[in-house]
Amino acid sequence: MSSVSLPAVLAACAVLACGLTAQAQQVVERPAFFRDVPGPPKARGDAGADDHPHLNIFHGDVAARTQFPYQAAMYIDLSVFCGGSLINEKWVLTAAHCVDGGTTWYVLLGVTESLSPVQDGRKTYVTRGAYKHPSYDKYNIVNDVGLVQLMRPAALSQYIQTITLTPAGVSYIGQTATVSGFGRTDDANASPISPVLRYTSLPIVDGKVCSAAYGQETGSDPSVICLKAEGSSSCKGDSGGPLTLKNAAGELIQVGIVSFGAAAGCSYGKPVGYSNVAYLLPWISQTTGLDFS
Numbered sequence: 001m002s003s004v005s006l007p008a009v010l011a012a013c014a015v016l017a018c019g020l021t022a023q024a025q026q027v028v029e030r031p032a033f034f035r036d037v038p039g040p041p042k043a044r045g046d047a048g049a050d051d052h053p054h055l056n057i058f059h060g061d062v063a064a065r066t067q068f069p070y071q072a073a074m075y076i077d078l079s080v081f082c083g084g085s086l087i088n089e090k091w092v093l094t095a096a097h098c099v100d101g102g103t104t105w106y107v108l109l110g111v112t113e114s115l116s117p118v119q120d121g122r123k124t125y126v127t128r129g130a131y132k133h134p135s136y137d138k139y140n141i142v143n144d145v146g147l148v149q150l151m152r153p154a155a156l157s158q159y160i161q162t163i164t165l166t167p168a169g170v171s172y173i174g175q176t177a178t179v180s181g182f183g184r185t186d187d188a189n190a191s192p193i194s195p196v197l198r199y200t201s202l203p204i205v206d207g208k209v210c211s212a213a214y215g216q217e218t219g220s221d222p223s224v225i226c227l228k229a230e231g232s233s234s235c236k237g238d239s240g241g242p243l244t245l246k247n248a249a250g251e252l253i254q255v256g257i258v259s260f261g262a263a264a265g266c267s268y269g270k271p272v273g274y275s276n277v278a279y280l281l282p283w284i285s286q287t288t289g290l291d292f293s
Contacts (some may be wrong), residue, residue, distance in 0.1 A: 005135040013138045017272040038227070044158045060198035063112050068180045070163035070242065071255075073108040074098065074148070082213060083181045083241030085254055086162050089153035091288050093165075094240030094256050095275060096132035099146035105130055107211055110159035112197040121159030129230060131287050133280065141273065144259045145152045146240070147287055163242060165292045168281040172204050177245040177255060183238030202272070209271045213262070218273065225256050225276045229269050241272050
C-alpha cells in the first residue's frame with residue numbers, strides 16, 4: 001500500500017477547490033418572462049408618497065401619439081397584461097407566454113396614454129382565438145411566439161396601422177433596434193402598468209451574450225435574439241411587444257418580440273431576450289395563412 005505525502009494531498013485539494021470554484025462561476029440564472037399582473041394604471045400628474053415617476057420601459061422616452069400605430073396592449077382574462085403588434089387587420093403578434101393558458105384576450109389598439117377609454121382613436125377588440133408555437137418551451141423560453149386572432153378586422157386609421165415583418169433568415173446583429181411598451185421601469189413598483197407608452201433603443205448582440213447570462217439552451221437557440229441593456233431596457237409588462245428597426249431601404253420592420261430578461265429585475269443591466277421573427281416567420285405565415293415574404 002503506497003503512502004501519499006501531506007503536501008500532495010493539500011495540492012490535490014487545492015486543485016479540486018479551484019475546479020469547484022470554476023463550476024460555481026459558470027452557474028447562470030434562469031430568465032424571467034416580461035409579462036405582469038397589472039395594478040390600476042395611474043394617470044399622469046397623480047402624486048403621492050408611493051408614486052414612482054417612470055412606470056414603463058426602463059429609462060425609456062414618451063412616445064408621440066402616432067409614433068407606434070402598430071402597438072397593441074392586451075389584457076389576458078382581465079388579469080395579466082402583455083403587449084403585441086398588429087401585423088394584419090385580423091392578427092396580433094405576441095409572445096407564446098402571453099397566450100399560454102389564457103381564455104380571453106382584450107386587445108387595445110390606438111392607445112398611447114393611460115390606456116384611457118376616452119382617448120381619441122382608441123379601439124378595443126375581443127379575440128376569436130389564440131395560438132402558440134408547437135415547440136414553445138417555457139422553461140428555456142425558446143420559440144416564444146404567439147398569435148391572437150381578432151373577432152372582427154381592426155379599423156385602420158392614423159392611430160392604428162399594421163407593421164411589416166422582417167424577411168425570413170436575416171440576421172441583424174450589430175444593428176440598433178427600438179422597443180415600445182407599457183411595462184414598468186421601477187423594479188420595486190407594485191403597479192406595473194404605465195400611464196403612457198414609452199420606447200427605447202438597444203443594440204442587437206451575439207447570442208453568446210445571452211448564453212453567458214442565461215445558459216446555452218436559451219441564448220444560443222435560433223429562435224432567440226439577444227440585446228444588450230445599456231442604461232435602458234424592456235421590463236415587466238412589455239412581454240409580446242414589438243422590436244423594430246429600419247431596413248436598408250428605410251422601411252420600418254419588426255424583427256423581434258419582447259420575451260425575457262433577468263429575474264432579479266430590469267435595472268441590473270443584464271441582457272434581454274427577444275423572439276426572432278426572421279426565424280419564426282414560417283410558423284407565423286402557416287398559422288395566419290398569410291404571405292409575409
